[in-house]
Amino acid sequence: EAGVAQSPRYKIIEKRQSVAFWCNPISGHATLYWYQQILGQGPKLLIQFQNNGVVDDSQLPKDRFSAERLKGVDSTLKIQPAKLEDSAVYLCASSITVPTYEQYFGPGTRLTVT
Amino acid sequence: TQLLEQSPQFLSIQEGENLTVYCNSSSVFSSLQWYRQEPGEGPVLLVTVVTGGEVKKLKRLTFQFGDARKDSSLHITAAQPGDTGLYLCAPRGPGNTGKLIFGQGTTLQVKP
Numbered sequence: 061e062a063g064v065a066q067s068p069r070y071k072i073i074e075k076r077q078s079v080a081f082w083c084n085p086i087s088g089h090a091t092l093y094w095y096q097q098i099l100g101q102g103p104k105l106l107i108q109f110q111n112n113g114v115v116d117d118s119q120l121p122k123d124r125f126s127a128e129r130l131k132g133v134d135s136t137l138k139i140q141p142a143k144l145e146d147s148a149v150y151l152c153a154s155s156i157t158v159p160t161y162e163q164y165f166g167p168g169t170r171l172t173v174t
Numbered sequence: 175t176q177l178l179e180q181s182p183q184f185l186s187i188q189e190g191e192n193l194t195v196y197c198n199s200s201s202v203f204s205s206l207q208w209y210r211q212e213p214g215e216g217p218v219l220l221v222t223v224v225t226g227g228e229v230k231k232l233k234r235l236t237f238q239f240g241d242a243r244k245d246s247s248l249h250i251t252a253a254q255p256g257d258t259g260l261y262l263c264a265p266r267g268p269g270n271t272g273k274l275i276f277g278q279g280t281t282l283q284v285k286p
Binding site: 064095100101102103104110115116151153155161162163165167168170 | 207214215216217219222262264266271274276277279281
């Protein structure tokens with residue numbers, strides 16, 4: 061079974077530029093998550109989708125971050141404009157909607173904003 | 175607001191030693207997961223515990239969920255360099271959304 065795919069793996073941009081990340085979840089997983097992980101910390105949930113609907117985006121900085129999952133499969137996360145503090149690893153995860161909600165993570169995209 | 179504490183934050187030991195990491199909260203959780211994350215990779219699920227007092231073993235790793243379902247521990251016997259990584263506990267958040275609350279993790283380094 062193929063895992064969660066993410067691209068690109070690395071991205072370096074200047075502040076005020078825009079950037080987009082792509083995620084393809086495990087086939088059949090209805091729930092998709094985007095996390096931000098700053099060095100030395102645990103992942104912080106940015107947004108959670110159930111199929112193509114948003115379940116939780118309470119910690120998404122909506123003035124600069126946006127995400128979509130138009131057909132309920134793959135998803136994109138965009139930052140515009142980027143700030144220095146956005147430097148982090150952006151992780152995508154997916155899960156089947158069963159009682160334990162075990163999440164499967166992609167390798168992440170490491171973003172450096174200069 | 176749920177406060178989740180993992181301890182210790184950092185641990186550097188020699189191969190063959192035993193260790194325990196802890197995950198504590200004042201909240202009761204319906205379930206809790208442990209993940210390991212290696213540098214440059216995403217977290218990988220190790221185990222899910224659901225029942226208070228539950229003990230699960232995964233080779234040299236032993237996971238325990240507290241009786242009151244507020245805390246958990248991970249014990250590693252005879253640590254190997256391959257155990258090096260960031261260990262994250264992640265209780266399930268309130269409601270039925272499947273949201274996980276990640277702790278800041280314990281960084282473990284096992285030296286050969």
